[in-house]
Amino acid sequence: MKKVAKYLLSPFLKRFDNIHYGINENKSGIDNLLMSVKNMQDFFVTEKEKEQLALSHITDELVILKEQIETLKLTNKSLDTISSGVLELLESPVKGEDAERIFSLLNIISKKNSYNKIKPHVLFLIHNMNTWYSVANLFLELSQDPDLKVTIASIPRSFPGVEGYSGEEITSAALSKIGINHIRISSYSDKEISTILTTLSPDVIFRQSPWDHDIPPGFSANRINFAKLCYVPYYAVNIVKNISSGTDFDFQSNQDLHNNSWRIYCDTQYAYEKLCKNSLLRGVNARYFGHPKLDYIHTKMKETGDSEKKSGITNILWAPHHSVDQGWLSFGTFDKNYLDFLRYAEENNNVHIKLRPHPALFDFMRAKSDEIKSNVDYFLSKWASLNNTSMDYDYDYVASFDWSDILVTDGISFIVEYPLFHKPSIFIENDNHAEFNELGILAAKCNHIANDFASVLFFLDKFNDGSLEDKNNEIAELESIVLPNKGMVHQIIANDIKSNI
Known part of the structure; x- marks a missing residue:
């Protein structure tokens, strides 16, 4: 308890020391300290009515501390005795649930103190x-x-x-x-x-x-x-x-x-x-x-406008999630289709695919087994060897939104965020994913929903020939909900x- 209590009371003790060193120049600091201890005492007395046994000792110590400060005002003697009183308070033999309760009370006290604060x-x-x-x-x-x-x-x-x-x-x-x-x-x-x-x-x-x-x-x-x-x-x-x-x-x-x-x-x-x-x-x-993030994305979209599509090249942003196991979100499909994406890139020079994985994806996959680790490392090696593929680990994924012509993802945040850029996106839906709430249902409708890689290719073909259905009405409804200011x-x-x- 002593370690934690000292940690929580440290702002109080630090200001206590400041008063000690400047006592001759600033006697009003003693009055402030006295008022603070009185407030602490009153607070603990109130709490004492709720938990008499747990707080009786600390309340008594605060009474002693208050009396010592009163004496200090009269004698202007050293604050060492008061410091030792505080240390005795911290040595109080309080354990278990009572200790946790007192920790909580000390947190509240530290938040209430404001001695010598220049600015928050x-x-x-x-x-x-x-x-x-x-x-x-x-x-x-x-x-x-x-x-x-x-x-x-x-x-x-x-x-x-x-x-x-x-x-x-x-x-x-x-x-x-x-x-x-x-x-x-x-x-x-x-x-x-x-x-x-x-x-x-x-x-x-x-x-x-x-x-x-x-x-x-x-x-x-x-x-x-x-x-x-x-x-x-x-x-x-x-x-x-x-x-x-x-x-x-x-x-x-x-x-x-x-x-x-x-x-x-x-x-x-x-x-x-x-x-x-x-x-x-x-x-x-x-x-x-x-949400500040959605507000930023919407503002960035208006600043950049519609980027021109490179002649003959489709820039695809592929963003797989890491939740490939059952029971926890379960949106991830990377384990089912990563070799399909590799094959598609190898066979189509008229596309550039930028892979932006969830930060935990590859480590999570590698941890499953030695065989899966070997397969993932093989994939990454082949991916790096192609001229029309790349990786995106940069924090600034909005830059990749701007670069891309279309998104392919299995979720989660990007099926909300990317449509705000007013570009088409394909959502590969894992049938076992966590159930959508009403906003999830709307967000999914802002994307073209694919159930397998064959349907991903279907939507990519329609995008390339200009026949892909727009989602402007759905996106407008989403924006009306998530962009209030x-x-x-x-x-x-x-x-x-x-x-x-």
Whole structure:
């Protein structure tokens, strides 16, 4: 308990030290400290009525601490005795569920303290540049505000099929490439992460996804909730009723990040209503203004306009998902058709196919068996040897949207995002995928739905001869739902943060 409690009280103790060193110059700091301890005492007394046994010791210690500060005001003596009183408080023998409850209370206290704050500090934790567009414009908007301090940090990750944590250097390089000044947190040690975050002492922390297992435990929702947590969904729109067929648990509304967040900026009105219904907090921390990523894509589409199709060449963007197993989303079809795509590229020089895999796809496939690993490596070797094929690992997939003439994908986000570019897309539908919600049904209708590779070829042929049916009506309906504040979503979210922080 001592380690965690010190971590949670660190902003308080740091400010305590500041008062100690500047006592002769700023005696008002003592009054502020006294008021804070009194507020802490009142808070704990209220909680004491709920959990008498668990909180009796800490309440008594706060009384002693208050009396010591009163004495200090009269004698102007050293604050060492008060510091030792705080340390005794941290040594209190509280265990089990009582300890977890007190940790939660200490989190609340740390959020209420505001000593010597010059400006609020907002920290963005970035582990996956492929979802950068969800927060990019919001980060830039907040960074331009002179009344805020905004920091961005690259951190390690662990995707399915990979042991341990890595990839921080890739994220850092991508941020540097686009001119984003950032700090690097390459460690996955709980102790070192705790030290760094305590030193940074952010008031607000943005995380990119609700999946705690994708990042080191030191960044988990329950470890960083000393700050006000914010979350913008990394995906464009939630289009399924439930991610997993093996449980009724709502992964999009009720994970630890959702229930520890100060603000969740929902992707659609539909998602907002689901979160209000299913989350532990019943949506009191949720807001809906639109999705910054979709807003950016729509704006980029208007800026670039319709790119001219190269004479005699069809640029195909192929984007397979990683969920090739049953039970978890199950949209992926790569294991069924990757050799078909290879054969098609080998036999057709009038196409260029750019393969943009889900970041976890190849590692996930390789982890299945030695045989599958060998087959995937063979495919990648052959793919790299062709003149009319390429790979796209860059975070900036919107650039590939602009480059391409048509998309072929098995989901998930791209069947929502790519139609907003007003270009045709082919959705290879896995019959076993997680059931669509009402938005998923609409998104699918914005694409040409194929059930196998033969139907993919059918739609490609119709595209090449100019007879492919347009989906303008369906896309217009989708836009009316997912783009409520065109061009302004990031500004509206930034204003909500600044006015409520």
